[in-house]
Amino acid sequence: MPRIEGGKTHVLTVGELSARSGVAPSALHFYERQGLISAERTAGNQRRYRRDTLRRVAFIRVSQRVGVPLARIRLALDSLPSGRTPTKADWARLSRMWRSELDERIAALEHLRDDLTGCIGCGCLSLRTCTLQNPSDTLGATGTGPRRWADVTTS
Template identity: 70%
Template structure:
């Protein structure tokens, strides 16, 4: 990989792809979705300002932690077009997602810790399921693995109540 000359202020799509590690087709997609922008030369070639590298890195990292593209686009829309975003700009964006990222981390920890236990999916095939989810009571609260999804839904304020038997089982740890 070649380094970018420090004097270069605008990048071709190929240079941007090489330096960012993102395929040209993905860059075109990002541009079509309004995540990044370019200007066109007289020969109709794209030229990206150098700070687009930071924006593409931000998109890649945000996607990797599960932030939807619509949220990424909304966040990037708050950044100034006329100047390179500052450290404060980037800190503000990342801070706005802290709660959501903390909830995702907690969900991943529950997944790691509870996947070998009853997760409230309704299978009732494990010996502990009859205690943690008797008669598949958690099925009344919605589809899927209710014990793994509940905390995330509660954070959003849309959780259905957990049946008393499941709550007692989880609290006692004797499921």
């Protein structure tokens, strides 16, 4: 049942959450199945989300946009309090937890930005002739695919 204080409802339907967040209801249901957000159920089995779910959905979307895997996002969200709306201090703590990981991602993206044109432009793509990025094709021995950036973007 929605809690009402001062004439304002403190829960959102899936449609309201979707409209406010810009995220499709199907994505919200997926986030719920993945344990990223949670909803209460009405007697008619309809979902009701606390208003602070808007911040969680925004965090999920921004994190996904920069390539953070859902498992890491879930761990971060699990560190936030569940019995109350997260405070500025809670979000600051989460930010400190992610700072070094985000700095590593930024460095990897800068490296990709700076070297991608030269790497793709030379046409070797990890062949023995690339003395700049992969001398003697040492990365070819470690497996297929883009070896240099794979470790950074999949953690």
